[in-house]
Amino acid sequence: MRTFEGVRVIDFTQVIAGPYATFQLALMGADVIKIEQPGIGDQGRQMYPLNEPYNDEGFSAIFMSANAGKRSLSLDLKHAAAAGIIERLMRGADVVVENFKAGNMGRLGFGWEDLRKIKPNLIYCSVSGFGQTGPRAAAAAYDPTIQALSGVMALNGTEATGPMRCGALMCDMSSALTAAFAISAALFKRERTGEGAHLDLSMQDVAAGMVSPSLLQTMHGKEPKLMGSRSLSGNPLAETHPTKDGVLLLMPAVEAQSLRVWEVVGLPEMANDPRFSTLEARIENETECLSILRSALANEKAKIWEQRFVDAGIPAAAVASLSSVLDDEQLSHRGSFRSVTAPAVGAEAAYCATPFKISDEETGASCPPPTIGADTDAVLSELGYSDEDITAFRVSAAI
Template sequence: MNTKDATGPLKGLRVLDLTRVLAGPTCTQMLGDLGAEVIKIERPGAGDDTRGFAPPTMPGTGESAYFIGVNRNKRSVTLDIAAPEGQAIAKQLLADCDILVENFKVGALARYGLGYEQLHAEFPSLVYCSITGFGQTGPYAPRPGYDSLIQAMGGVMSLTGEPDGLPQKVGVPVADVFAGLYGCIGILAALRHRDRTGQGQHIDIGMLDTHVAWLANQGMNYLSTGENPPRLGNQHPNIVPYQVFPTADGYIVLSIGNDPTFKRFCENFDVAHLLEDPRFATNAARVENRQLVTDTLTPVLKQHPTAWWVEQLEALKIGCGPINTLKEVFADPHVQARGVVVEMPHASGTPVKIIANPVRLSETPADYRIAPPMLGEHTEEILQDLLGISTAEMDALRAKGIV
């Protein structure tokens, strides 16, 4: 198979991708962006569930925008791994693979002879990553995992939203994305170990685990006090003022991270007298008096429009920013200068726009060599080139619904 155009640091590694939807595909797309050859196994006739997550579809392709977003740098092979013939082909592919990533329910792949313990005996150097809702052990292990319920069970919804409103989930599926990225980190560490010892291992990623892990300062706030942090809307639990304020024509995020910055703000915007008030003098005091600080600064910020505040505050090196819509995000000159959107050719004949990989490597940058594939687009190429399956054998497999 032609992989000469791969340029990333993982060039030469091969991944068998048994994932679907978001957490697993996020992980394998990152591996593919960094140069690994990713073979995505999909159900014949159906494929990854996200192929049906539409509208919207990418114009001219018939593919869902959701699928396009996390499946570049992969080749699609249709294969029924529930059938013995499909399992045999999967094992043949694994003979030349370094990594297997899967997000089936706990124990599901073992029914097909593709569980970790079964494969580790045959492929001892294989790095095997499982991404599930609740991990491989514990009382919740058999449960299915979905982003919104993980956000709920993992505590972030209790922290998100207005104090007197409903708990809110984050507007993008962060539980899925973080699980995929933690999975990728685990794989990279396991590859380092394998390269030194020749030994593969199992990486057990539970979405609830990763969700709790990124509770960060709020998790630590609970552990240090034993008290549930309250919902604060757009305010910061440990820093004040660090929040959304209304302006004359909209809103702005004001991020004052320390006392010298607060002093600079007060001295430049006619509220220097606040520095003499002990309730404003230190960040700890401002946290204790957050409502007073908010009520005092709100009329100050409402005196001028957002653009004026951004210009003035940036000149003073005070953290701030407008609250952009996605249209404004993708039109932002800095976002455009950073090349955050990439256009790739697609098998449909219509180019697709994708969001670029944010990892900037000076010597081995992410590359964009394979557009998100059509269902089964590379089945013959891979099975014939890698496994030597003949055209007649392919026809027979197709007739049985194996591919």
């Protein structure tokens, strides 16, 4: 039995922070029914477009990364018929997830207080930029704005560049994983108490938690400066360095590792040089420290240095290109990249598997990402609507 087999999730989310949360549940067996605006669908279908035939079906990189294993029900939530359809959906639902701006679902008549009247033990998860209450609650938010407001950009970049956002959608993805965890916890609690719950998740809260070590430094009068790729300690050795053919990330975490760096690059005497023998000294003599280290690193390729440092017990990695990540032997060994045949495009739809393995359980998508409304008739039939009812819904543009 799969972990969430028998759990039905009604997914009112778009783009990535919400959809990636419900995607995690789908990978572990949940029946996720995605509600999409007829003819338009999830906004994420238009983001990070790929090429034909994927674009014709709204299979963008954003959409495919977060929607395999789901069914799609097209429904105009503002249509008069929507309330009745949602009521029937709620009777068999365990979880609702939405990521509208705070208050929007309530104004449509589908907020937590509305739907719990239909299903008292419902778990209702609201993913928003800033939570459901507070001075910023009504504001729209995307990953970059959360990075700017949470302190992430205050750490990313250098004095030369100024604050910069992280290229990855780290706030979206971490919020999604947090939402999946919160839903799992609520399902576990419901098993013991029989009670539903409203989960109010703020992306800004999640992001602030991710930079909490730096916020704690700031509370104690040691606010970090822009550090580029350097470690929080300020150690000049612990950052990215150019090599003969690429870039190496070197990250000695403790003093013993920092001193061994000099042995690996063939300069053991530097470990006893008072300019470099302590963290404080290296920071004070940063320019000289970097000049000597990088002169040595320039003599060999990044991958060779990576292996030498790893063999010496020092964390290091040659900075990989995205294309090389796809061929990474460790990720391949773990089956991290998977695909499912998508008949709508006549090709494979790729996705990333769960980053954890469950003994005696195979996780993964049971079906490809859906086209807009691909499962509308099937879902409505399951809810007890006749073919005539479904035709009437379609004629009236409800679906």
